Structures are given as C-alpha cells and as structure tokens.
Amino acid sequence: MKILDQFIVKTLPLVPKPIVARLSKPYIAGDNLDSAMAVCRDLNEKGFRVTVDILGEFLTNIDQAEESLLGYKQVLEALVANEIDGNISIKPTFFGLLLQLDRCRELLHELLTLVAKHENFMRLDMEDTPCTDMTIDLYDAYREEFGPKRVGIVLQAYLRRTMDDIAAITARGQSHFRLCKGIYVEPENLAYQGYEEVRANFLECLKAMFDAGAFVGIATHDDYLVAESEKIIRERGLGPEHYEFQMLLGVRETLRDQIRAAGHNLRIYVPFGKDWYGYSVRRLKENPALAGTFFKAMFIKG
Numbered sequence: 621m622k623i624l625d626q627f628i629v630k631t632l633p634l635v636p637k638p639i640v641a642r643l644s645k646p647y648i649a650g651d652n653l654d655s656a657m658a659v660c661r662d663l664n665e666k667g668f669r670v671t672v673d674i675l676g677e678f679l680t681n682i683d684q685a686e687e688s689l690l691g692y693k694q695v696l697e698a699l700v701a702n703e704i705d706g707n708i709s710i711k712p713t714f715f716g717l718l719l720q721l722d723r724c725r726e727l728l729h730e731l732l733t734l735v736a737k738h739e740n741f742m743r744l745d746m747e748d749t750p751c752t753d754m755t756i757d758l759y760d761a762y763r764e765e766f767g768p769k770r771v772g773i774v775l776q777a778y779l780r781r782t783m784d785d786i787a788a789i790t791a792r793g794q795s796h797f798r799l800c801k802g803i804y805v806e807p808e809n810l811a812y813q814g815y816e817e818v819r820a821n822f823l824e825c826l827k828a829m830f831d832a833g834a835f836v837g838i839a840t841h842d843d844y845l846v847a848e849s850e851k852i853i854r855e856r857g858l859g860p861e862h863y864e865f866q867m868l869l870g871v872r873e874t875l876r877d878q879i880r881a882a883g884h885n886l887r888i889y890v891p892f893g894k895d896w897y898g899y900s901v902r903r904l905k906e907n908p909a910l911a912g913t914f915f916k917a918m919f920i921k922g
C-alpha cells in the first residue's frame with residue numbers, strides 16, 4: 621500500500637460520514653429494500669446471481685435481533701415476489717449470537733423455516749474468531765435439520781484452523797461452503813498474516829473442499845486466485861454443480877465480466893440498509909485506489 625493510502629486508512633475514522641457515504645455508494649444497494657431489489661434485478665439481467673445482506677452486526681440489545689428477523693423475512697418475500705435468482709447471507713451477530721445464543725438459534729431457525737418453504741438458501745457469513753465455533757455449531761445443527769441445500773457456511777483462508785475445520789465439517793455431512801480470505805483483524809497465532817501465505821492456504825482449502833465433494837462459492841477479487849481456481853476446476857473437470865465464483869457489489873467489475881464471459885456462474889453479494897458505516901469503512905480500507913477517490917470526493921460535489 622502506498623504511503624498516502626496508508627495515511628488515509630489510518631485516518632478513515634476521522635473522515636466525515638457524508639464523504640464516507642459518497643465513497644461507499646458503489647458498494648451498497650441503497651438504504652431500503654426497493655433499492656436493493658432494483659440492483660438485484662439489474663444484476664440478474666446482466667447474468668449474475670445475487671445474495672442479499674442487510675447491513676448491521678454486533679447488536680447491543682437482543683430485542684434488535686427481532687428486527688433483523690423481520691428484515692430478512694421481507695427480503696426473502698421480495699426475492700420470491702420479484703422472481704430474483706438470489707438468496708440471503710446473514711451475520712450471526714446480527715441475530716444476537718454474542719448476546720443470547722439460544723435466542724439467536726431460535727430466530728435463525730424461524731428464518732430457515734421460511735427459507736425452506738421457498739426452497740431458497742441461507743449463507744452464514746463468518747465473522748471474527750470469537751464467533752467461529754458457535755457459527756460452525758449453528759451450521760451443523762441447521763444442515764442436519766434442513767439439509768445441505770438450504771444452508772451454507774463461510775470459511776476464511778487466513779485462519780490457521782480452517783483446513784481442520786474443512787475436514788471436520790465435511791466428515792459430518794454434505795457441505796456448501798463459501799471460501800474467502802477473511803477480513804477481520806486477527807492475531808498471528810490464529811491467522812496467517814502474509815499475503816502469499818493466505819493465498820497459498822486459500823488454494824489448499826479449495827482443493828480440500830473439492831476433494832470432500834463440497835460445493836464451493838469461490839469468493840475473491842484476486843486475479844491470481846481466480847486464475848489458479850480456474851486451473852483447479854479445469855484439471856478436475858468440475859461443472860457448475862460444484863462451484864460458482866462470488867464477488868462483492870461494486871468491486872472489480874471488469875474482472876467479474878471476464879469470469880462470467882469465461883462461462884462460470886458468478887454471484888454478487890448485495891448489501892443494503894441504513895447501517896452502512898462499518899461495512900463501508902472495511903471496503904474502503906481494501907481499495908488501493910482509495911487516495912484518488914478520497915480526494916475526488918473531497919473536491920467534487922454531486
């Protein structure tokens with residue numbers, strides 16, 4: 621990262637919210653369900669599948685989790701009503717994972733019942749390491765009850781434990797993974813810190829998932845990982861029933877068009893909602909073109 625970018629990343633918390641809002645516009649499908657559905661329809665028309673995420677995490681009060689459930693029920697109904705080729709992604713902490721595990725489990729169970737009724741699918745996003753074991757336990761329980769076609773989990777290639785998790789999870793049943801690098805700040809004893817180390821583990825994890833016969837959502841914008849994943853897919857003669865690529869809304873659209881043009885299925889992660897700040901800051905920190913965009917946003921109105 622260039623020095624100017626590093627400076628901006630460090631000072632991002634000081635940037636006025638309206639500027640962060642302007643910068644994060646490409647990454648967020650508006651602040652309401654209608655705007656999110658319009659983005660989903662547009663992406664479907666362009667040949668992309670979607671997964672919808674309501675922005676929000678780390679609740680302070682378990683009552684807020686009821687609102688999360690209501691919001692996601694509305695998303696599901698809207699996906700069905702609009703005949704969108706898409707599913708939902710949820711963060712367990714948005715349902716109170718760290719506040720009241722039993723209530724979180726009940727609320728997600730209620731949501732999954734609706735998911736199953738509509739023959740849709742729910743992905744459990746993976747958050748930071750205090751959530752890892754609990755999220756895997758939730759996945760195991762729901763997969764057992766609702767079946768592997770209704771629920772999936774995310775595993776993060778930067779975690780040292782992930783290869784073991786793949787072995788354990790796939791030994792317990794047919795699995796549906798999303799594999800990503802991992803975005804939270806984790807200590808050295810838990811997570812690989814080197815860029816190349818994470819890449820290498822990503823590919824080892826991908827192979828292990830395929831070896832176990834799992835479906836994998838290959839979630840990355842990294843050219844190298846896309847190319848190496850394509851190689852693995854080709855060598856193994858895998859078809860679309862075994863994998864899809866996944867990318868975040870607004871990120872590297874040229875790459876996503878190339879992946880689609882090469883004949884792979886590609887799902888776009890579509891976040892929306894009022895609680896956009898934390899998500900936006902994480903996206904902006906990843907963007908090396910941040911400096912230019914930042915200064916443009918400071919000086920160009922509109």
Ligand code: FDA
Binds near residue numbers: 904
């Ligand atoms: P990397 O960060 O190296 O980026 C590769 C290239 O893409 C670089 O050139 C980079 O600059 C560019 N790029 C990346 N982000 C950009 C941005 N915001 N704007 C412009 N360019 C950008 N994490 C997690 O911990 N739990 C989860 O559940 C999920 N879920 C998830 C779903 C989906 C669909 C995706 C694509 C990603 C996630 N992630 C996630 C995030 C993931 O862990 C990771 O932090 C990001 O995908 C960035 O890693 P890349 O593999 O893209 O590589």
